[in-house]
Amino acid sequence: DDKLFLISGPCVIEEESTMMRTAEKIKEVTEKLDIPVIYKSSFQKDNRSSVDYYMGPGMDEGLRILEKIKKEFGFPLLTDIHYPDQAKPAADVVDVLQIPAYLCMQTTLVVEAAKTGKTVNLKHGQFLAPENMAKPTAKIESTGNKNIILTERGYTFGYNDLVIDPRSFYDMGKIGYPVVFDITHAIRKYGIPSSDPSGGARQYLPVLGRAGVAAGVDGIFVETHPCPSDALCDAASQLDMDQLEEFLKPLIELHEVELKYRK
């Protein structure tokens, strides 16, 4: 299918009602816009800045909620894992196992995810030249698994800043798998807690999204929440779910133009 697909959901799994409301909205918007969607949320954010921050409900409870969403809404599911022993249990529930950007070079983790046979979404390490994403990709391929997605989310640019380099989409595309652009993480300002509104430069969401899609991607990744300012993680960067439809429209049209001219 040539349609721009969407990976979306709240950053971390919160209360069931919040998860359901978000799913409902995502369902409504993606049906209206007629694009495929994968529901995303994390059961355990293991790389938060403080042990005092909310990390999620844990694997068992998190997977239970995700399973319920799948049953109710029919979405394919994506979640991220931080440790090798999470690969199998997560794969029993979700369709896409995501490797966090910081962990993209961890051989055991990547290989265990690959061995489940599920699609592996490799996030692009903020410290890795885009073309070098071929290396963790080859680790997945070494298991015989060719269900791979590569996701851009920004590259280190001085201190506490990330840059989205359009060349990255080209270089990652050359590796030979679908490329996704994670737009909401690209605006995080590190060094500022995500609960502080200045921890995310939301004014850049449209311009980054449009640039990335026109650079050539197959899907986009947008974390969304019924009320971002109350979100338990990435409050400063998630998109208000009520803005999702308007946010997606130009991206879908730009994708159509880009695809027409893609070689």
Added chain:
Amino acid sequence: DDKLFLISGPCVIEEESTMMRTAEKIKEVTEKLDIPVIYKSSFQKDNRSSVDYYMGPGMDEGLRILEKIKKEFGFPLLTDIHYPDQAKPAADVVDVLQIPAYLCMQTTLVVEAAKTGKTVNLKHGQFLAPENMAKPTAKIESTGNKNIILTERGYTFGYNDLVIDPRSFYDMGKIGYPVVFDITHAIRKYGIPSSDPSGGARQYLPVLGRAGVAAGVDGIFVETHPCPSDALCDAASQLDMDQLEEFLKPLIELHEVELKYRK
């Protein structure tokens, strides 16, 4: 006018016949695509890597050739100046005075250009945060001249590399003047002479152009030449003029989508 405008021509003024052939092609393409165009070329490249490299024919001969092109093709003209005393004579011939990126902070140069009343195209310094382009802009405004264009051409990213940051188009747009994207200079690999084909990463021209236009610009800047490999400057980065039309088509369509959604 809401059409994407084009600034184009050979990097440096070469033989008259080369300049004429390029002008003819640019005329043909821009008429066919129905977009406005400004013809660009430099009479003196004062920042080449070696005194042995071709710098151009000098101001007098250069301006004579540009004037002839204007007469024959009816193009508005753009050229860059490196020293304050070049502002007035150049302004007698051209419509847009361009300030080179390295020189964007030179007060006397910028002010002398502004005083001519001509449009000033300020190139974005590779070392200046995009929002800080407001500073040289204010120097121009201080003379009463509000005819200003701001041109992105890449920001320093490690050694010998430039990055195009889509946020730059947003930040420069906020300053309040038309924003142009100089695509061909964005692919130069510094440290490698431009006569060496590896001195320009041409594979990135489409992806950068598309990303920049979708990020929101009013015009684009593309150096073009009848035979780039023989060009006397920037041989590795100029676009072959026979590829200009195909290069522009997706950019024009992406611009139309972007403009529809621009607030």
Added chain:
Amino acid sequence: DDKLFLISGPCVIEEESTMMRTAEKIKEVTEKLDIPVIYKSSFQKDNRSSVDYYMGPGMDEGLRILEKIKKEFGFPLLTDIHYPDQAKPAADVVDVLQIPAYLCMQTTLVVEAAKTGKTVNLKHGQFLAPENMAKPTAKIESTGNKNIILTERGYTFGYNDLVIDPRSFYDMGKIGYPVVFDITHAIRKYGIPSSDPSGGARQYLPVLGRAGVAAGVDGIFVETHPCPSDALCDAASQLDMDQLEEFLKPLIELHEVELKYRK
């Protein structure tokens, strides 16, 4: 003690004889120069670029060899762990548990290491502003463990390059624990396999080492090997053990001057 201390050893645990020869040399050099030393080697490099590269002998065999070295030479030991369940077994043998740079933000890993009560050496993530190393440090402190070392090893600078920013030593020193400079990893050229000699810019070892020590550190980290070109990991960057003494001499003298003027 105010003496510059050394963390040294082969990058990854190789054959026992290689490990012993290196230990012998390190013992000889550090006794002659009269500086404290911690013997370092990894039992499992989980972040190598390919599954085909040597990862080490694994935890059990690796720890056995390290224990033998400790018994024979009396060195305190350091090794790195990549997964939480390695913390306890490793802590039974070594004195310092090292958290790899990419993994410095992984809460569970850092906390499990901290809970052993052993000294934790936190490598500075190549993507983290130096002052933000206070955050994983606080995760260690949250367990009551205050035995912490912070190690600089370079920050992302464009693609495939790391920069050593002298300000980093200042910022990390402000956090309040001993600061170490890992000199040999700072010269790795990513994107080039470490088995290729161009994968490490060895010419910079002295200048980086001297700059870092004068910037103010308490210890240095230098991977060394009897024959780096035959090393099974980081062949391009490890220091030949026969050069260790000459390499250390200026660093020790610079440290003495720096310490005299440190506030």
Added chain:
Amino acid sequence: DDKLFLISGPCVIEEESTMMRTAEKIKEVTEKLDIPVIYKSSFQKDNRSSVDYYMGPGMDEGLRILEKIKKEFGFPLLTDIHYPDQAKPAADVVDVLQIPAYLCMQTTLVVEAAKTGKTVNLKHGQFLAPENMAKPTAKIESTGNKNIILTERGYTFGYNDLVIDPRSFYDMGKIGYPVVFDITHAIRKYGIPSSDPSGGARQYLPVLGRAGVAAGVDGIFVETHPCPSDALCDAASQLDMDQLEEFLKPLIELHEVELKYRK
């Protein structure tokens, strides 16, 4: 002479009495520490952020004051030029013509400075890989002038930040001329006016100075002022002249150690 030499003085030429007081202090300190010194100040800062900021007294008045200082204190003099026609008049008074960092690639400017036969101090462009400083150096050599100094002052690192890369001293040293480290400009925070105290990160002056000297330089460049907070330019970064002696002491000792081990 193997002594670390000092280039020092107020950033821009202010009132004569201020210039004299600074000269007196510099004389006192450098005689006490027994190091060679060149007095530095600018007659026209042509790259300030606003036309409303003080640019200096202009060339004629500026050179008059510098000449007076030379007569009274016997210092060799350094000043920077921004335009080619300033080379000759400035060379009639000063011993070293400095090319500002932004202008290091301007051929005419560099060549005109070189033709005076005076020593040319080329500041390292914030956008130029250190090894590429060989290119403007060759422009000077093309005139037969071999009196060259190369000065590091920081390289672009994300937005509004500069990094001092110790490798830069090595690479610039390989070009074959004395290398100087401009420490006070390395701490400027661009985007913040220099009249705002947060426009300079003074806490890093010692750590940067020590790292740079240990990396291997022949001289250092420190802008100093009787009362930096009242300085008419770079108020946030100049060193209080009363701190100069204490600032220099460790640098001189580190230089002695470095020189002993320099090949």
